Amino acid sequence: MFKIKVPATTANMGPGYDVLGMALALYNTFEVEQTVHGIEMVGFGDIPPHENLVYKSMQKALDFYEHKVDGLRISAKKINVPMSRGLGSSATCIVGGIMIANKLMNNTLSNDEIIRIGTEIEGHPDNIVPAVIGGMTVSIYEEGTVTYSKVNVSKDLRFVAMIPDFTVSTHEARKVVPERYSKADCIFNIGRVAMLVAAMNNGEIEKLRMATEDKVHQPYRASLIPNIENIFKHAKQIGSKAEFISGSGSTLMVIIDKDNMNFEKDMQSLLKKVHGYWQIKVLKTDTEGVKVL
Numbered sequence: 001m002f003k004i005k006v007p008a009t010t011a012n013m014g015p016g017y018d019v020l021g022m023a024l025a026l027y028n029t030f031e032v033e034q035t036v037h038g039i040e041m042v043g044f045g046d047i048p049p050h051e052n053l054v055y056k057s058m059q060k061a062l063d064f065y066e067h068k069v070d071g072l073r074i075s076a077k078k079i080n081v082p083m084s085r086g087l088g089s090s091a092t093c094i095v096g097g098i099m100i101a102n103k104l105m106n107n108t109l110s111n112d113e114i115i116r117i118g119t120e121i122e123g124h125p126d127n128i129v130p131a132v133i134g135g136m137t138v139s140i141y142e143e144g145t146v147t148y149s150k151v152n153v154s155k156d157l158r159f160v161a162m163i164p165d166f167t168v169s170t171h172e173a174r175k176v177v178p179e180r181y182s183k184a185d186c187i188f189n190i191g192r193v194a195m196l197v198a199a200m201n202n203g204e205i206e207k208l209r210m211a212t213e214d215k216v217h218q219p220y221r222a223s224l225i226p227n228i229e230n231i232f233k234h235a236k237q238i239g240s241k242a243e244f245i246s247g248s249g250s251t252l253m254v255i256i257d258k259d260n261m262n263f264e265k266d267m268q269s270l271l272k273k274v275h276g277y278w279q280i281k282v283l284k285t286d287t288e289g290v291k292v293l
């Protein structure tokens with residue numbers, strides 16, 4: 001028996017659409033047991049096995065290497081990453097499935113191979129790369145190859161995920177993003193992405209607010225998240241350093257200093273007044289990525 005523990009991820013981080021992402025210390029764990037015959041998926045609700053992302057991803061990796069398995073029970077053991085909330089739940093399933101295949105094939109896959117297969121399934125690398133290697137990452141996906149690099153993240157930062165009770169499907173949220181941009185908007189985002197990487201690497205926390213601004217996807221997705229302006233305004237008033245939509249939403253992410261002890265309680269009071277139920281999680285960066293236990 002073995003377990004695969006995969007971190008949640010926050011993609012885009014404001015301006016880095018499909019490029020930037022970071023792993024968070026919040027995990028989904030899948031347990032795998034050898035059985036006599038057949039593949040059984042336990043704890044995934046009503047999803048039939050052939051539509052289950054963990055199963056499909058495992059099978060894709062096994063098929064690629066023409067490896068056959070029979071007799072497996074895969075259980076969703078600790079599912080802490082909420083589905084379709086912009087915290088990389090799909091990447092946990094994809095990376096989880098590929099890692100199960102890798103273990104069954106005696107760990108023949110390199111990280112690059114796991115990332116390549118995972119990105120092919122997900123379509124973009126920004127959740128997959130940090131889910132595999134941990135930390136904050138920059139990734140470029142071109143002609144089937146993923147090139148990636150890690151960014152330093154200060155241990156003094158905390159990432160506050162405000163998770164609403166409504167979902168936003170990535171597939172739907174990608175439809176509202178335009179096909180073309182003005183030169184001014186491109187320059188705006190190029191500057192912010194470069195500044196975000198530099199400011200993170202140098203620990204220049206005061207530059208993070210400007211560096212997480214975006215004109216590529218957030219202005220178009222904001223309408224999918226009622227009260228976003230109100231929530232970000234309040235977060236600023238109580239000391240957040242930067243605010244952005246996590247992945248394709250619906251989670252809103254803010255960056256705070258680890259010493260801002262009152263932030264969670266103050267934010268909770270505001271969120272009780274806005275429509276719906278919002279959960280808050282104050283998270284550290286995960287620095288190691290997926291683990292086989």
Ligand SMILES: Nc1ncnc2c1ncn2[C@@H]1O[C@H](COP(=O)(O)OP(=O)(O)OP(=O)(O)O)[C@@H](O)[C@H]1O
Binds near residue numbers: 011083085168
């Ligand atoms: N625990 C789970 N069990 C089975 N399938 C899951 C689970 N979590 C996620 N999925 C699959 O992933 C899909 C959600 O992916 P989607 O990309 O919309 O959201 P996300 O990955 O949470 O958000 P983002 O990509 O913006 O971070 C679900 O429809 C389902 O197919």
Ligand SMILES: N[C@@H](CCO)C(=O)O
Binds near residue numbers: 126127174247
């Ligand atoms: N870059 C992706 C992340 C969500 O999977 C998006 O914003 O659509």
